[in-house]
Amino acid sequence: MGHIDLKGVTKRFGEAEVIPPLNLSIGKGEFVVFVGPSGCGKSTLLRLIAGLEDTSGGVIEIDGKDATDVPPAKRGLAMVFQSYALYPHMSVRKNIAFPLKMAGMKQAEIDQKVEGAAKVLNLASYLERKPGQLSGGQRQRVAIGRAIVRSPSAFLFDEPLSNLDAALRVNMRLEISELHQTLKTTMIYVTHDQVEAMTMADKIVVLQAGRIEQVGSPMELYKTPANVFVAGFIGSPKMNLIAGAEAAKHGAATIGIRPEHLRASATEGLWQGRVGVSEHLGSDTFLHVATDHGMLNIRAGGDVGFYHGDTVWLTPDAAHLHKFGSDGLAIR
Amino acid sequence: MARAISTRTKIAYTLAAWAVGLTIFFPVLWTVLTSFKTEASAVASPPEFMGADWTLQNYADVWARSDYARFFWNSVVISVGSALLGLAIAIPAAWAMAFAPGKRTKDLLMWMLSTKMMPAVGVLIPMYLLFQYIGLFDTRTGLILALMLMNLPIIVWMLYTYFKEIPGEILEAARMDGASLRNEIIYVLTPMAIPGIASTMLLNIILAWNEAFWTLTLTTIDAAPLSAFIASFSAPQGLFYAKLSAASTMAIAPILILGWFCQKQLVRGLTFGAVK
Numbered sequence: 001m002g003h004i005d006l007k008g009v010t011k012r013f014g015e016a017e018v019i020p021p022l023n024l025s026i027g028k029g030e031f032v033v034f035v036g037p038s039g040c041g042k043s044t045l046l047r048l049i050a051g052l053e054d055t056s057g058g059v060i061e062i063d064g065k066d067a068t069d070v071p072p073a074k075r076g077l078a079m080v081f082q083s084y085a086l087y088p089h090m091s092v093r094k095n096i097a098f099p100l101k102m103a104g105m106k107q108a109e110i111d112q113k114v115e116g117a118a119k120v121l122n123l124a125s126y127l128e129r130k131p132g133q134l135s136g137g138q139r140q141r142v143a144i145g146r147a148i149v150r151s152p153s154a155f156l157f158d159e160p161l162s163n164l165d166a167a168l169r170v171n172m173r174l175e176i177s178e179l180h181q182t183l184k185t186t187m188i189y190v191t192h193d194q195v196e197a198m199t200m201a202d203k204i205v206v207l208q209a210g211r212i213e214q215v216g217s218p219m220e221l222y223k224t225p226a227n228v229f230v231a232g233f234i235g236s237p238k239m240n241l242i243a244g245a246e247a248a249k250h251g252a253a254t255i256g257i258r259p260e261h262l263r264a265s266a267t268e269g270l271w272q273g274r275v276g277v278s279e280h281l282g283s284d285t286f287l288h289v290a291t292d293h294g295m296l297n298i299r300a301g302g303d304v305g306f307y308h309g310d311t312v313w314l315t316p317d318a319a320h321l322h323k324f325g326s327d328g329l330a331i332r
Numbered sequence: 333m334a335r336a337i338s339t340r341t342k343i344a345y346t347l348a349a350w351a352v353g354l355t356i357f358f359p360v361l362w363t364v365l366t367s368f369k370t371e372a373s374a375v376a377s378p379p380e381f382m383g384a385d386w387t388l389q390n391y392a393d394v395w396a397r398s399d400y401a402r403f404f405w406n407s408v409v410i411s412v413g414s415a416l417l418g419l420a421i422a423i424p425a426a427w428a429m430a431f432a433p434g435k436r437t438k439d440l441l442m443w444m445l446s447t448k449m450m451p452a453v454g455v456l457i458p459m460y461l462l463f464q465y466i467g468l469f470d471t472r473t474g475l476i477l478a479l480m481l482m483n484l485p486i487i488v489w490m491l492y493t494y495f496k497e498i499p500g501e502i503l504e505a506a507r508m509d510g511a512s513l514r515n516e517i518i519y520v521l522t523p524m525a526i527p528g529i530a531s532t533m534l535l536n537i538i539l540a541w542n543e544a545f546w547t548l549t550l551t552t553i554d555a556a557p558l559s560a561f562i563a564s565f566s567a568p569q570g571l572f573y574a575k576l577s578a579a580s581t582m583a584i585a586p587i588l589i590l591g592w593f594c595q596k597q598l599v600r601g602l603t604f605g606a607v608k
Contacts, residue, residue, distance in 0.1 A: 050508060051507075052504050052507065052508075071507070072504075072507045072508050073507055073508070073509075073510045073511060073512065074510075077508065078508060078509075079504075079505070079508040081501045081504070081505060082501075083499060083501050085499070085501040085502045085504065085505035086502075086505075087502065087505075087506075087520055087524075088502075088524065089523045089524055089526075098506070098509050098511075098519070099509035099510050102509055102510040102511045102512075102515060103510055146505075146509065150509070150510070
């Protein structure tokens with residue numbers, strides 16, 4: 001259970017085509033992350049899968065069956081929303097029990113399932129509280145609890161962590177990943193945060209303007225980006241992209257080099273530059289260096305002694321140089 | 333940042349508010365005072381206040397002369413009935429307009445409201461004949477229908493504004509949780525909109541209670557509510573101001589008391605969504 005296929009799925013709002021015909025296959029038990037800048041259509045795509053939006057064309061298959069016109073309630077999917085979307089007038093217990101009640105389950109069985117989910121999510125002592133009396137992280141857990149009790153064939157997450165503070169986000173990220181390990185259910189996760197995508201996904205789908213730019217494992221995308229967009233989007237700090245004469249020397253329209261693949265030296269190197277900001281994080285130092293090829297980011301060791309105004313020489317690691325043609329596609 | 337308001341300005345505003353409030357309340361006060369005067373004292377010119385003959389006789393006369401309980405019961409059935417029926421129709425309608433709007437939803441809302449701009453007397457004859465023809469004349473059912481239709485645009489508009497305040501994601505969550513449309517409305521939307529629904533209902537009970545045009549023209553005896561009870565004291569024997577005032581006071585007292593107890597709810601309901 002949990003195999004989802006999109007075949008030529010399109011979505012138009014009036015005249016505007018937000019999702020041109022798109023094909024995607026999501027395997028059973030996979031953790032798939034849709035990532036892209038805001039407005040790229042990732043949430044719309046998720047809502048199409050959920051059935052909350054109607055498709056303008058194409059077929060959505062869930063477990064081999066055509067679900068294109070099946071209402072959301074009947075698709076067997078569970079969704080966690082950005083705003084948590086808890087029922088404010090119901091207690092945590094009733095919130096989690098709601099999908100089971102809608103499924104017509106017996107009260108004794110509902111109680112058992114709710115207690116079980118509450119235990120897994122550390123909510124046991126909050127069951128009688130209303131959502132308004134919970135913290136953001138607890139609310140998010142209730143939303144997840146509501147999703148897991150009904151044992152859906154897939155979970156859909158719509159930017160579930162973006163309302164949480166940074167520390168909590170890291171915790172919840174781990175909790176969701178652990179949940180996936182435990183449940184082994186298909187999960188589709190939408191985010192604009194490429195760190196979330198890299199850390200959680202089995203498979204990342206990079207979207208731009210409704211089109212899939214690349215599909216692959218986090219490391220595939222990191223090591224072999226299919227085009228300039230993916231190269232610039234995946235990875236933090238961003239890949240340095242250089243166009244013009246320097247790129248032409250390598251027979252490309254644009255070359256890309258990741259910050260960790262640029263060696264900084266005080267005495268010798270290929271490109272000369274001046275340190276703008278140096279961010280010392282302890283484990284790493286991020287140098288922002290102004291060069292003839294624009295501002296370049298360098299990830300150096302924690303004890304690198306470059307400071308604002310220093311002259312620095314940079315040398316790219318030739319083995320990790322990415323080349324892109326004038327069409328933006330990678331040259332392999 | 334909030335602007336500090338000087339004490340003098342505060343006093344001026346308070347006085348102005350009291351002046352407006354008293355002006356609005358004055359006719360009611362006059363009616364209540366007159367109801368406790370003798371007929372002679374009631375028509376005295378200049379009006380008597382301190383030296384008036386105060387009496388409870390008007391109430392005794394009014395009570396003895398007509399069946400107040402029957403009029404009162406009719407008013408209760410008609411106003412509560414029309415408000416409930418209106419809600420039953422308006423909740424799904426407002427749901428559709430708020431959460432599944434079409435291209436013409438705004439036009440539809442405006443059109444509904446525009447029916448309130450039509451003078452009621454314009455459809456008096458057809459309504460009268462229609463009610464006669466289908467046997468709804470002088471029935472409580474007929475009046476419930478008529479008043480419900482009259483207030484329906486207001487009910488839909490009010491509910492529409494409340495529903496717009498409810499995040500659509502919560503209803504979508506209910507859909508994802510397997511709720512049918514009916515369950516979505518019963519278990520999620522309605523409980524969340526209870527404050528709005530309550531104040532809508534309250535306002536519509538008040539509107540229906542005070543309605544006089546249709547209640548007077550579409551009833552004679554059986555279904556006549558308190559508006560007809562008041563009117564019965566003005567026509568046949570000429571004008572007896574004191575008795576008329578007593579009847580009026582008896583007619584407005586129940587709704588005034590209801591409104592007094594629910595004023596917090598009413599004000600919250602009417603200003604809902606105005607301040608976030």
